[in-house]
Amino acid sequence: MTELARAMASLAERLEGVLDRMLPHEDAPxxxxxxxxxxxxxxGGKRIRPFLVAQSAALFNVSENAALRTGAALEMVHCYSLVHDDLPAMDDDALRRGKPTVHKRYDEATAILAGDALLTRAFGILASDSTHSNPSVRCELVAELAKAAGHHGMVGGQMIDLTAEHTDFDIGAITRLQRLKTGRLIDFSCQAGAILGRAPVGAREALRGYTHDLGLAFQIADDLLDVEGDAKTVGKAVGKDAEKGKATFVSILGAEQARDQASRLASQAIAHLKPFAEKADLLRELAHFVVNRKH
Amino acid sequence: MTELARAMASLAERLEGVLDRMLPHEDAPxxxxxxxxxxxxxxGGKRIRPFLVAQSAALFNVSENAALRTGAALEMVHCYSLVHDDLPAMDDDALRRGKPTVHKRYDEATAILAGDALLTRAFGILASDSTHSNPSVRCELVAELAKAAGHHGMVGGQMIDLTAEHTDFDIGAITRLQRLKTGRLIDFSCQAGAILGRAPVGAREALRGYTHDLGLAFQIADDLLDVEGDAKTVGKAVGKDAEKGKATFVSILGAEQARDQASRLASQAIAHLKPFAEKADLLRELAHFVVNRKH
Structure with missing residues (x-):
């Protein structure tokens, strides 16, 4: 097991405890x-976004408690977006992380409401003062997450994605789509660490450069998995993009050029981390991991 | 035109301008x-919740700008909940405020995403500092709205409501359902004014008493309209609860007793406003309006 794999597994385990405490338990109707x-x-999931929060927060000596709470809120937003994206009116997926999607396991109404409630809970967690953090910091987290997840961010990207099946997208349009749909939340992950740590502007810009390139590399790797992976390893249906005639990085660039591009982006991402010296080693490893992952 | 009608119309007009500015304009895909x-x-709508924000904020001399922004965010949350509630998987409504519902006018995917984006935008507005308000105030607004709108509030209530068609609810269960589904957001309306005005605990409690009774009176009036109104005046389909065999205040109490109960609640609501003397006159009138409205 690499140091990165150990660190990711350990973060995921601690995050699980935080999520468990922050999600409701209920006997009511x-x-x-x-x-x-x-x-x-x-x-479920690799918890990459909370890992990015934790690692970027650690650059500025933020308490792990604050980073984990923020990571938990962010993961709730990520999970809500998956629940809504999987709905029959959207991507109509039956399998997610190797399990039935929420509307398959429960029903559509429950899936819509569970997504709504997770999004709402996430903002509540960021705004509440259980960690006695500074209110300006908490407000900035809420405001930045709202930008990253809203109509000019993740939800806007999902809207464009829904039109991708019957639109002739070029590489610029696909890049913009993915910057919105997955990139903005990945950007927020490291910005959250910087906000918690009241990092200087230069450090925030360096992290923004890192996540910009990391996010695109991540998405290209995802498109490659959809073409080359098998459903069992990937944990969700594969081959769906091609089946739908949906434009992706791979459909436009071809698999080989897409793989090269992902590697180039990973190297570029790593170059942005120079100011942080060895404190950013796990973020560097993560860039390699993201383009080489098999699920 | 009564003074209340004038004040409500005037607030609704100013709110429209604020909403227009705070909602995006877009030419992108x-x-x-x-x-x-x-x-x-x-x-659309009577804008009752923003009116409650504005009137309660005025009790504590809050700037109208801050009250309108907060009211606009709250109205976005209310509207998102209507968009999702109207979806085929939920209440499956075709008509809202006399117009086709969002999924009828656009499509289901757009309706789901537009709701998600409105909810997200609302939290972003509350957390951002355009009015140079105090960050603790903004955090408290976000945290309280998240409680009122989430799984233990509005969304929880909607979840119970979906089971109401095939559950034998008594008056206690119906009351709890409506306290969550509509009551919590109405509570938040006046609490928001109090939070903005950093009102003392006693004043907040008085307002909570007022909205508690007002919210139930409002819902009973709504149930009566579903039985006695016509779709054209009410602006949405009527007779749906009875058709579905859904338990409501009216199905359990009967129309006459329900009407009496609504009046009693309005009087009780007004009694809570005593500490505010004549500054709360429009809130008093609103309690009468809510139980006598025809749409």
């Missing part, structure tokens, strides 16, 4: 809602 | 999303 929120969020 | 956000929010 709305139990189905709470169960679906927990089903959508717990026991 | 995600234009459909932005159009749907605007369609769902502008030019």
């Amino acid at each position: 709305e139990r189905g809602l709470v169960e679906a929120m927990r089903y959508a969020t717990l026991d | 995600e234009r459909g999303l932005v159009e749907a956000m605007r369609y769902a929010t502008l030019d």
